[in-house]
Amino acid sequence: MDKEEANQILKDNKMTKVRFAQLIGLKVGTVRTAFGANKLSKRMIRRLEKIRTDERTKRADLQSASFSHFDIRSEEKKPSITEGMIRQTMDIPVKQTLEAKIIGFPTNKFLRIIRFEDGTEGKFKCKPSKHRKMGEQVSVRLIEGDMWLLVR
8 A cells, every 4th residue: 555545545534644543653853754764564555445345434434324314424513704793892702611631640740641531632722831730620721632721
């Protein structure tokens, strides 16, 4: 499998290299380097082939089912810009805040690694002297990717 085919599989599944690296348990830099040098490991190839077969079975299931009165591709409606402006003027939070527990301290002393109730993980920035206890509950709001903002 070459990198063009691998990139096409990721693109068809709307998956980034960051998410793919998380799926197979490798660092993002390792995955990017492997894609750039066209040297995909056996582990990467197996996962890409599994993603491809899963995609094909989903397509076959959708084609065999008759959903004439349903829109299969309907996704969550994103709020419009005017809706966001109205929410800000009325002091309604645009993004949802969640509770998480601190589970780790990486080498960067400004970051904290957190885990949510559903088992997903993320990180947030804070002062080095703050939030020093493992298991401490914090309220956070999503910024982008796996980066969260501390809410107080």
